[in-house]
Amino acid sequence: DTEVTQTPKHLVMGMTNKKSLKCEQHMGHRAMYWYKQKAKKPPELMFVYSYEKLSINESVPSRFSPECPNSSLLNLHLHALQPEDSALYLCASSHPKTSGRVNEQFFGPGTRLTVL
Amino acid sequence: AQKVTQAQTEISVVEKEDVTLDCVYETRDTTYYLFWYKQPPSGELVFLIRRNSFDEQNEISGRYSWNFQKSTSSFNFTITASQVVDSAVYFCALRNTGGFKTIFGAGTRLFVKA
Numbered sequence: 001d002t003e004v005t006q007t008p009k010h011l012v013m014g015m016t017n018k019k020s021l022k023c024e025q026h027m028g029h030r031a032m033y034w035y036k037q038k039a040k041k042p043p044e045l046m047f048v049y050s051y052e053k054l055s056i057n058e059s060v061p062s063r064f065s066p067e068c069p070n071s072s073l074l075n076l077h078l079h080a081l082q083p084e085d086s087a088l089y090l091c092a093s094s095h096p097k098t099s100g101r102v103n104e105q106f107f108g109p110g111t112r113l114t115v116l
Numbered sequence: 117a118q119k120v121t122q123a124q125t126e127i128s129v130v131e132k133e134d135v136t137l138d139c140v141y142e143t144r145d146t147t148y149y150l151f152w153y154k155q156p157p158s159g160e161l162v163f164l165i166r167r168n169s170f171d172e173q174n175e176i177s178g179r180y181s182w183n184f185q186k187s188t189s190s191f192n193f194t195i196t197a198s199q200v201v202d203s204a205v206y207f208c209a210l211r212n213t214g215g216f217k218t219i220f221g222a223g224t225r226l227f228v229k230a
Contacts, residue, residue: 033216042207042220042221042223043161043207045216045218048217088159104166106163107153107162107163108160110159
């Protein structure tokens with residue numbers, strides 16, 4: 001299984017809603033990532049988890065809250081978002097840098113988020 | 117600082133033409149990886165190739181080929197006999213071998229017309 005899955009594919013939410021994005025992989029990868037991608041821009045790294053611990057937070061606003069409940073799952077909890085947070089949210093996974101294995105990232109299909 | 121430059125914003129070709137996507141990178145690291153990803157309209161980033169900084173051999177995979185030249189810090193990607201299904205945004209990316217952060221170029225949007 002060389003797939004990263006993400007749910008939902010599309011999400012529309014109001015600024016007062018609370019929602020969650022989910023990501024799952026079964027490749028045995030112990031590093032997982034959240035990226036945000038605006039239209040016609042490259043992906044921007046938000047968070048990195050390595051061995052289920054938060055390794056990198058790229059100064060992301062607290063209205064985005066990541067969670068890694070186990071080695072296969074990664075969530076992104078959303079609360080009080082702004083319209084400018086509308087974007088494609090991509091999850092990725094890889095072997096962690098300390099594993100000694102090459103760590104190219106495999107990406108999921110993304111969740112297209114619209115904040116009204 | 118690390119940086120990836122894809123100077124071509126958009127390229128339009130007719131099917132069966134060859135097309136080369138340029139990528140120039142900057143890094144102070146002595147060991148690093150270079151990547152190409154394809155992003156079709158569906159949104160998923162599809163991994164195409166990884167290159168180690170110490171391996172300058174060019175690579176061919178079907179209609180795809182990559183030319184890595186360390187002397188000019190370039191990692192160009194050529195599609196031979198392009199097809200409509202090649203229409204996508206292509207990202208070149210860089211990461212040091214010990215890091216998590218992948219630095220993406222701005223992307224090149226390729227249109228292949230029938």
